[in-house]
């Protein structure tokens with residue numbers, strides 16, 4: 001165990017795809033972290049490696065080098081059997097809820113499976129399923145419907161409910177509102193914020209929308225071509241970015257003038 005101020009820490013993480021001469025390094029020695037109960041915003045242009053970090057954190061992409069620490073415990077070194085329990089403590093919700101929701105499972109079955117992977121019976125877990133659906137402001141009747149029978153915003157709510165039903169300590173939200181209309185986006189974000197507070201979740205919030213990131217995050221980390229160039233309290237980074245890349249990124253959003261940040 002390593003003592004760290006972070007609930008979740010990423011240390012010198014390198015991720016590459018392919019092998020030999022075809023290998024392509026997508027993340028190069030990235031170090032970042034988020035304190036318990038806080039939200040870390042992760043920003044960077046398209047292709048900078050944000051989703052790759054998210055997937056590496058939940059073990060979808062193996063680390064070529066570096067460590068991912070949860071409460072000081074290195075997840076990259078765990079054996080398969082140990083990994084199962086630990087993985088439940090960190091859940092990923094991504095932009096496309098179809099990626100996290102099985103199209104052949106009803107919302108109720110998906111949530112029941114999250115609660116109890118061994119006996120994923122929606123009827124057995126009906127009360128819990130209904131409670132989770134209500135938590136994300138959906139009607140209990142949603143339990144019997146399939147992902148394609150919901151709107152994009154509703155699907156995203158079910159994906160959030162499914163992830164939270166697992167009982168995670170850390171939620172990694174990867175562009176979860178990008179595909180939604182502005183009004184639905186606000187609803188999902190408000191819901192997420194309420195849940196984060198009530199469940200004292202630690203969150204990694206990935207988005208290309210700098211306004212949304214500023215709204216939800218305590219700290220922000222800036223990724224540029226697979227390298228982390230800056231991290232700090234969100235207000236400081238937005239008000240006085242140190243790295244030229246961060247300055248360029250913020251300058252590309254016209255609403256971020258100094259007056260607004262100073263207010």
Ligand SMILES: Nc1ncnc2c1ncn2[C@@H]1O[C@H](COP(=O)(O)OP(=O)(O)OP(=O)(O)O)[C@@H](O)[C@H]1O
Nearest residue numbers: 017018026044045046047048049050051052053208
């Ligand atoms: N499974 C994969 N195999 C090969 N290359 C990949 C794979 N996944 C991602 N990449 C590459 O890694 C780089 C970073 O991709 P990633 O999806 O992490 O970026 P991102 O910052 O999340 O982008 P966006 O904002 O567009 O989602 C891209 O160049 C992408 O093509």
